Amino acid sequence: MSVRIIGPVTLCIFATLIGALFVLISTGSTYAGVACGLVGLFVTAFMYDSAVHGVIRDDASPSSPTIVPPADAVDLLDRPEIDALIEALPQPALIISAGRIARANRAALALLGHHVRGEDVRLAIRHPAVTQHLVGERAGSETVQMELVGIGAANQSWELRIAPLSPNRQIVLLTDQSARQAAEKMRVDFVANASHELRTPLAGILGFIETLKDREAGGDVATRERFLSIMDGEARRMQRLVDDLMSLSRIEAEKFRMPEQMVDIAALAQETASVFHSAGHARAQDISLDLDLSCPPIRGDSAQMNQLIHNLVSNAFKYGRPGTPVTVTVHRDGPDAIQLTVSDEGDGIAPEHLPRLTERFYRVDASRSKAAGGTGLGLAIVKHIVERHRGRLQIESIVGRGTTVSVTLPVPENNSVRPPIASATTRQEALSHK
Incomplete structure (x- = not known):
């Protein structure tokens, strides 16, 4: 026991004896005096035991004793x-x-x-x-x-x-935090690009409206017709952009929900070619089909797969040289998958651009894409459709020769059910994406 604890213990003993004597004299009861003495001795014994076993440290203050760990504590x-x-x-x-x-x-x-x-x-x-x-x-x-x-x-x-x-x-x-920051950067870039893509044609339309309000400029029939034609083109460009943004939003919302339909990709490719022919597209005759009609159906969303084929063929039309074939191929890729490829013969794409082609609003040649009526979202939509269908997207290109886009899709184990060829609803949806 430390010297620092002797003083309080001694004082407690004397206080106990004096207190017991006082109670005995004042009450005249021997039992009360003995009881008071026992309580004091109990308190004294408690203080002594705490000091010996280290519960109360030598340097602890009376108001806040410090608890120390036992000697055998594990690190x-x-x-x-x-x-x-x-x-x-x-x-x-x-x-x-x-x-x-x-x-x-x-x-x-x-x-x-x-x-x-x-x-x-x-x-x-x-x-x-x-x-x-x-x-x-x-x-x-x-x-x-x-x-x-x-x-x-x-x-x-x-x-x-x-x-x-x-x-x-x-x-x-x-x-x-790399993925989170990359997603945040993509979001900021997306908002900036979408705002720019909408603001540019809107500014053009507003400028033409101001010109047409002028009596002299607006009174000229030829000028008015030319301006109205440009305004119509800009308005339709904004409409295509809004349609693509809404389509992309719907696809992303369903990204984690597996499709439940059985879709015949070869039949959809045939249907897409028919849509371009019936719509009188200038390059419809350039479509060349190489389809294995025995390919089993896949589990997919027929409207989204139709949009995928339509976007790939439209891109091939825009960037392939006029009069050259746009080849659409559907064939087996092993026992568990089928592959859809769309190839064009154009200027091709430099290797440094290939990894970014599926980014939203990314264009290798922005002026050429806009002149062709592109929104910069076509391949982004394709990528998200492929991801939803658990497939693989591959883009290969040789500068001066052309580009080939391949989509590999898994075939479900139970593929005995073959759906009918794309319905009229699908045909109308394809026309709406044109």
Whole structure:
């Protein structure tokens, strides 16, 4: 027992004796005096026992005793469940002890390297702000959250979170924010591009309206007819853009719902060719069909698959040289899939543009695309339709020779049911996308 506890214990004993004597004299009851003495002795014994077993520290203040851990307490890092805990975390996780990496899960080792175990954290994460909170004066003082780049791939962005475990230990969690930031950038770009695509023709229409309101310019019949023709073209361009945006929105809304119909792709290809012929398209005679009519049907959405074929053929018309064939092929691709290909003979596309062709509003030649009536959404719609049908999209092109777009679609196990050829409803929908 420490010297610092002797004083309070002695004082308690004397207070007990005096209190018992006072009660005995004042009440004249021996039992009351004995009871008072026993209570005081019990309190004294409790204080002595607490001091001996270390529950009350020598330097503790009387108002707030400090609880210390038992002598046989197990260190946090020696607990077997701590390794299982950090391994269960899906994101990279580290436990820092005295500025060194004491524990790292598999995700962290894959990101930073297996050599980081036991290494100074400043060598594994080279960032001044991180260093300040892990080994600096502010280490372990508070929970910190910050954005971090320079770890992993060049364009990866991370959210780093540091939380204190004890005065010299912290847990570090790294969450990859690259996908979220890429999605946010796509959203911002999409809104900007959509606004631009709508604002440009709208500004043209408003300008022509102002001109036609002028008595002299608007009174000329030839000028009025020319302006009205341009206004009609710009209005229809906006209508096509709005239709494509709504179509893309509907496809994305159904992205995770598998289609339930059985669709004959060869029959749809035949129907699409008939639509172009019946609509009197200038290049309808350039369509060349190579169809394996024995191909089994796929599980799909007939309206969306019809739109997919229509978009691919329309693109081939726009970018293939006039008078050259646009070849549509449907054939088996092994026992479990069929493949649809649309090929043109045109100028082709440079390799650096191929990865971005399915981005919304991306155009290799913006002026040519707009002159041909394109909205910049055709291949984006194709990509989302293919994704919904769990298929694969591949674009190959040779500069000066042409482009081939291939769509591979899975065949369900039970493919004994063959649907009828595309209905009149599908034909009308194809015409509406023209």
